[in-house]
Amino acid sequence: MKTLYEASNAIEAHMLVDLLKQEGLTAHIRGEHLQGAVGEMPAAGLVRLEIDESEFAQARALIDRWDTAQPAENATRSVSKKSNGVFWMFLGIIVGFGSCYAFYRMPTITEGIDHNGDGITDEKWIQSASGSALSYESDRNFDGKVDLIGQYNKHGGMESTESDENFDNVFETKTQYKNGNPSVGEVDTDADGFHDLVISYTHGALSSQEYISPITGKKLKVEHFKLGKLMSAEVDTNKDGTLDTRHTYDHLGELKASKQIHH
Numbered sequence: 001m002k003t004l005y006e007a008s009n010a011i012e013a014h015m016l017v018d019l020l021k022q023e024g025l026t027a028h029i030r031g032e033h034l035q036g037a038v039g040e041m042p043a044a045g046l047v048r049l050e051i052d053e054s055e056f057a058q059a060r061a062l063i064d065r066w067d068t069a070q071p072a073e074n075a076t077r078s079v080s081k082k083s084n085g086v087f088w089m090f091l092g093i094i095v096g097f098g099s100c101y102a103f104y105r106m107p108t109i110t111e112g113i114d115h116n117g118d119g120i121t122d123e124k125w126i127q128s129a130s131g132s133a134l135s136y137e138s139d140r141n142f143d144g145k146v147d148l149i150g151q152y153n154k155h156g157g158m159e160s161t162e163s164d165e166n167f168d169n170v171f172e173t174k175t176q177y178k179n180g181n182p183s184v185g186e187v188d189t190d191a192d193g194f195h196d197l198v199i200s201y202t203h204g205a206l207s208s209q210e211y212i213s214p215i216t217g218k219k220l221k222v223e224h225f226k227l228g229k230l231m232s233a234e235v236d237t238n239k240d241g242t243l244d245t246r247h248t249y250d251h252l253g254e255l256k257a258s259k260q261i262h263h
Contacts, residue, residue, distance in 0.1 A: 005049040
């Protein structure tokens with residue numbers, strides 16, 4: 001079979017099939033169902049006529065004669081095909097992008113674990129059709145409610161988490177990740193909508209905590225940690241917005257010394 005003609009729509013295709021049939025030629029319509037999928041938009045190459053190679057030359061001559069007899073329509077169709085070509089090119093780009101996005105980023109697959117054997121999934125991962133990790137959910141205290149949600153980046157690494165650390169159904173803690181490790185966390189400790197505790201990590205290890213005044217937005221205290229232990233802290237003792245005192249602690253976390261900070 002050989003492509004004989006690209007029709008502007010299904011009606012034109014059927015008309016030409018009948019015309020060829022009158023001359024004893026048998027053509028077949030291909031792609032007619034694709035036009036139905038795009039509604040009222042022009043076929044623009046979707047609907048075409050195919051014919052046996054042995055009948056192609058005779059059919060082509062008949063189509064050319066029919067085409068010549070309709071110069072005004074040909075001119076319109078010529079312009080229309082150019083416009084439609086641009087339209088379909090852009091549509092193809094959009095559809096292609098959307099398909100790729102859906103394949104790599106739309107949630108389609110869910111896997112999970114029931115840790116306590118009660119028939120309810122306590123921990124689950126959501127993946128795209130390509131198998132890429134998209135997000136993570138966990139019910140850590142087994143009360144049937146999600147208290148930890150993680151988002152993965154396009155490379156499959158953890159990007160951020162939101163968590164309910166005191167299990168009161170409020171997600172008060174947000175943590176950002178870098179290279180798979182937590183880098184910065186923010187906590188709203190008193191549920192007033194303001195993140196008054198900022199936690200910093202170095203390569204995923206706790207390094208410092210900053211206590212922020214919800215009134216002034218300034219630091220009230222900064223604590224420094226090593227191997228999980230509190231080593232030192234700067235404190236704004238008179239609440240004037242300036243850290244004025246430094247405390248140091250021993251290996252048991254007991255206050256060892258305090259001194260004024262001179263600015």
